[in-house]
Structures are given as C-alpha cells and as structure tokens.
Amino acid sequence: xxxxxxxxxxSMALFLIGAIGVITRRNVIVVxxxxxxxxxxxxxxxxxxxxxxxxxxxxxxALFIIADAAAEAVVGLGIIISFFRNRETVLEDEMxxxxx
Amino acid sequence: MLDKVFFFFFAGVAILSAGLMVTRRNAIHSAVFxxxxxxxxxxIFLQLRAEFIFIAQIILYVGGIMVLFVFVIMLVRLxxxxxxxxxxxxxxxxxFVTLALALxxxxxxxxxxxxxxxxxxxxxxxxxxxxxxxxxxxAGRLFxxxxxxxxxxxxxxxxAMVGAVVMAKKRT
Numbered sequence: 001x002x003x004x005x006x007x008x009x010x011s012m013a014l015f016l017i018g019a020i021g022v023i024t025r026r027n028v029i030v031v032x033x034x035x036x037x038x039x040x041x042x043x044x045x046x047x048x049x050x051x052x053x054x055x056x057x058x059x060x061x062a063l064f065i066i067a068d069a070a071a072e073a074v075v076g077l078g079i080i081i082s083f084f085r086n087r088e089t090v091l092e093d094e095m096x097x098x099x100x
Numbered sequence: 101m102l103d104k105v106f107f108f109f110f111a112g113v114a115i116l117s118a119g120l121m122v123t124r125r126n127a128i129h130s131a132v133f134x135x136x137x138x139x140x141x142x143x144i145f146l147q148l149r150a151e152f153i154f155i156a157q158i159i160l161y162v163g164g165i166m167v168l169f170v171f172v173i174m175l176v177r178l179x180x181x182x183x184x185x186x187x188x189x190x191x192x193x194x195x196f197v198t199l200a201l202a203l204x205x206x207x208x209x210x211x212x213x214x215x216x217x218x219x220x221x222x223x224x225x226x227x228x229x230x231x232x233x234x235x236x237x238x239a240g241r242l243f244x245x246x247x248x249x250x251x252x253x254x255x256x257x258x259x260a261m262v263g264a265v266v267m268a269k270k271r272t
Contacts, residue, residue, distance in 0.1 A: 010114065019201060029173055063238075078264035
C-alpha cells in the first residue's frame with residue numbers, strides 16, 4: 001500500500017484527461033469513452049480509501065459505479081446508433097436539430 | 101518496494117494510454133488505448149488487494165463494455181468522418197476547465213496535509229496479511245447492508261437493456 005496521495009493524484013490525472021476528452025473531441029463515441037474513463041478514475045479513489053480504512057463499503061460502491069457505467073454505455077450507444085440511422089453522422093457539432 | 105514498482109508501472113501505463121486515447125484520430129485506436137487504461141487500472145485494484153473489483157473490471161469493462169464500443173464503431177461508418185477535423189474548437193474552454201479542476205484538487209490535497217492523523221500521507225493502512233478474504237467480505241456487505249441499492253441497480257440494468265433494444269431497433 002502506497003501513501004494515499006499517490007492514488008489521489010493518479011485518479012485526478014485520469015479524471016482530468018477524461019474531462020479534456022469530453023470537451024474537445026467531436027466524435028460522440030470517443031466522448032462516451034472519455035466518460036467511462038472519468039467513472040473509472042472515481043473507482044480508484046473509492047477502492048484506495050476502502051483499503052486505507054479496512055472497510056469494503058467503498059468496493060461495494062465501486063461495483064455500483066461499474067454497473068452504472070454499463071447501463072450508461074448501453075443506452076448511449078443505442079442513442080448513437082439510432083441517431084446515425086437518421087442523420088448519417090456521429091459528430092456532435094452536427095447534432096444541431098434543436099438549434100435555432 | 102515491489103508494491104512501489106507495481107504501482108508506478110500500472111499508473112504510468114494508465115496515464116500514458118489515457119493521454120493517447122484522447123489524442124488519437126481513429127476511434128478504433130482510442131478504443132484500444134482505453135482498453136489498455138482499464139487493464140492498468142485493474143492492476144491498480146489488484147495492488148490495492150481488491151480482487152473482486154479487479155475481476156469485475158476485466159470481465160465487465162474490457163470484456164463487455166469495450167466489445168460493445170468496438171461493435172458500434174464498426175456499425176457506424178467512421179471512414180468518412182476520419183478525414184474531417186476530430187477536435188472541436190473548444191481548446192480554451194478545455195484548458196480553463198482543466199486548470200480550474202486541477203487547481204481545486206491541488207488546493208484540496210495541499211490543505212489536507214495539515215489535518216492531524218488523516219492527512220495527505222495517511223501511512224498506516226491495515227497490513228495486507230490481516231485483511232479478510234475480499235470476495236467474502238464484499239458479498240457479506242453487499243447482501244446485508246446494501247441489499248436495497250443492489251436491487252435498485254438490477255432494476256436500472258433491466259431498464260437500460262429494454263431502452264437500448266427499443267432505441268437501436270429498426271422502425272417498421
């Protein structure tokens with residue numbers, strides 16, 4: 001077990017890389033992948049603190065986050081397929097149906 | 101010592117391939133680098149003695165979610181989109197948000213140094229030999245104190261499954 005600061009730093013780095021991906025990429029699939037990366041970064045924090053305190057509750061919540069990530073990915077990819085069938089694009093700045 | 105080697109190896113691989121994932125043009129390359137990141141994170145979990153999360157990470161993320169991503173990448177034709185600009189013009193927003201987040205977390209980490217006992221370098225975790233069997237402890241906690249959230253999660257997965265089928269199916 002390394003000191004907790006190392007894990008927090010790793011988690012922060014992955015979270016920030018994921019945030020950069022969400023903001024800068026145009027391809028919606030890559031944006032979804034960046035969101036998966038962010039959720040994964042949060043899991044590192046939960047498991048690290050669960051190890052420190054010797055309490056498995058953090059790992060239980062990490063499991064819930066993995067289940068949520070699966071649900072989110074499935075629904076997001078369903079939306080992407082349905083949108084691609086209608087508009088033939090996966091670039092997010094061409095998804096401007098509601099733009100006035 | 102060995103702990104340190106494993107941690108820095110996995111952390112390095114995770115951060116490097118995460119950076120590559122965000123910057124590659126081709127979505128398939130991004131997916132492969134995301135798989136590498138998730139595997140490295142699974143290694144971090146194993147180094148933290150969370151064996152069940154390690155296995156769940158590999159089976160669910162790498163074996164389930166990423167396969168789904170690769171399927172969808174193959175379903176939507178990306179070879180047209182590949183020659184267009186892959187990054188939207190939000191470079192300064194991204195820079196600002198990233199700097200603000202990094203500053204916030206940095207201040208938080210820095211100021212938690214002064215908290216007595218549980219500060220920045222909380223050194224005295226339980227030695228690994230004294231930990232209870234991981235899967236057993238996890239199951240005991242999951243099906244005892246967190247039974248209701250567990251059931252809600254299963255309902256959520258059912259709803260997501262039905263929603264995905266409804267949205268992805270062809271209109272007749």
